[in-house]
Amino acid sequence: VFSPVELAPRDPILGLNEAFNADTRANKVNLGVGVYSNEAGKVPLLRAVQAAEEARVAEHAARAYLPIDGLAPYDQAVQKLLFGADSALLSSGRIITAQALGGTGALKLGADFLYRLANKRTVAISNPSWENHRALFEAAGYDVVNYTYFDPATNGLNLTGMLADLEALPEGSVVILHACCHNPTGVDLNLADWAKVIDVVGRRQLVPFLDIAYQGFGENLEDDAVAVRLFAESGLPFLVASSFSKSFSLYGERVGALTMVTAAKEETAPVLSQLKRVIRTNYSNPPTHGAKVVAAVLTNPELYALWEEELAEMRDRIRDMRAALVQKLQEAGVEQDVSFIQRQRGMFSFSGLSKEQVARLADEFGIYAVGSGRICVAALNNSNIDTVAQAMAAVMKA
Numbered sequence: 443v444f445s446p447v448e449l450a451p452r453d454p455i456l457g458l459n460e461a462f463n464a465d466t467r468a469n470k471v472n473l474g475v476g477v478y479s480n481e482a483g484k485v486p487l488l489r490a491v492q493a494a495e496e497a498r499v500a501e502h503a504a505r506a507y508l509p510i511d512g513l514a515p516y517d518q519a520v521q522k523l524l525f526g527a528d529s530a531l532l533s534s535g536r537i538i539t540a541q542a543l544g545g546t547g548a549l550k551l552g553a554d555f556l557y558r559l560a561n562k563r564t565v566a567i568s569n570p571s572w573e574n575h576r577a578l579f580e581a582a583g584y585d586v587v588n589y590t591y592f593d594p595a596t597n598g599l600n601l602t603g604m605l606a607d608l609e610a611l612p613e614g615s616v617v618i619l620h621a622c623c624h625n626p627t628g629v630d631l632n633l634a635d636w637a638k639v640i641d642v643v644g645r646r647q648l649v650p651f652l653d654i655a656y657q658g659f660g661e662n663l664e665d666d667a668v669a670v671r672l673f674a675e676s677g678l679p680f681l682v683a684s685s686f687s688k689s690f691s692l693y694g695e696r697v698g699a700l701t702m703v704t705a706a707k708e709e710t711a712p713v714l715s716q717l718k719r720v721i722r723t724n725y726s727n728p729p730t731h732g733a734k735v736v737a738a739v740l741t742n743p744e745l746y747a748l749w750e751e752e753l754a755e756m757r758d759r760i761r762d763m764r765a766a767l768v769q770k771l772q773e774a775g776v777e778q779d780v781s782f783i784q785r786q787r788g789m790f791s792f793s794g795l796s797k798e799q800v801a802r803l804a805d806e807f808g809i810y811a812v813g814s815g816r817i818c819v820a821a822l823n824n825s826n827i828d829t830v831a832q833a834m835a836a837v838m839k840a
């Protein structure tokens with residue numbers, strides 16, 4: 443059975459963690475991982491989460507199955523967060539939300555649904571994109587193509603290229619759009635850019651699939667949902683994969699959701715029934731704990747306020763680290779313009795470091811970044827930022 447099985451290609455980020463763990467230097471820094479660490483270098487347990495967990499443990503609740511599409515109060519809270527509490531969509535009968543195993547699980551459910559029930563075979567992802575987008579959609583059977591996104595000349599968005607590529611896609615192609623805090627570049631669309639994208643998507647009858655894994659890490663919960671809200675206003679059908687891994691620091695609990703907005707309410711019942719089949723034949727129903735915790739926070743005004751405060755703390759700390767990194771790079775004698783690091787949003791920065799510079803950072807300084815030059819700004823803190831800035835400056839100047 444197993445003799446024909448060959449070793450899978452090494453996961454670049456997991457390989458990086460192994461190299462980091464094996465490094466014995468005391469001042470090594472791992473900028474490869476995609477998680478938020480606090481000033482102490484630890485993944486935080488949010489106080490709002492702790493309070494909700496304590497209340498839940500005190501209940502000593504029995505462990506029955508959840509419904510196939512998850513915990514109803516959780517699904518409703520997800521919709522409010524995505525579309526806004528007073529959105530007309532909430533009572534339109536046009537939305538379906540199913541709890542999913544993180545943002546990844548939501549993407550896979552959407553991928554399987556569109557492949558099996560809507561006959562979709564082509565998906566377009568940004569160049570570059572989160573590396574699992576390509577792998578996940580290929581595994582689901584799709585042809586994966588790129589659309590232009592990042593402009594290395596400006597370290598910003600190549601909107602003209604993006605629109606031209608979307609325009610040229612075969613009608614009916616699925617398009618993955620990072621709603622905010624683009625991974626890996628940190629480069630986002632503004633309101634006017636989104637309006638142009640929505641125009642092309644509508645005219646070319648593309649299938650927009652929004653991926654929002656960092657709501658609250660850019661500006662705030664409302665502003666970061668602008669793409670979702672503009673698509674909602676457009677009247678177009680679309681899908682959203684959302685995740686609380688980062689915003690609740692609940693990475694290992696796998697709390698996400700797939701939301702589908704249909705074109706008309708008559709479509710909703712068949713779509714929901716088929717989505718439930720996709721779930722049922724895959725993992726039957728989702729786990730309870732993470733969704734209970736998130737729903738408890740989102741539906742309790744005090745815990746919600748505490749969560750928003752903690753989310754702002756994470757966001758502000760990342761911003762402070764961006765500003766400090768730019769300043770320290772300049773102080774260390776870097777002459778190139780690095781101000782773009784401060785304009786990028788979310789956990790990551792596309793630093794502009796080449797593969798060779800990334801390799802030198804690891805070899806000579808024990809600082810580990812992804813080969814593409816992506817660094818996790820959320821892994822910086824006041825204890826490691828000088829080491830990182832000086833090492834980056836050394837490889838950038840040479």
Ligand code: PMP
Pocket residue numbers: 476543544545546547572620625653655685686687693697698
């Ligand atoms: N989409 C993007 C763009 C991401 O960066 C991530 C997480 N790295 C995900 C989806 C998946 O998130 P989760 O951990 O909730 O599966």
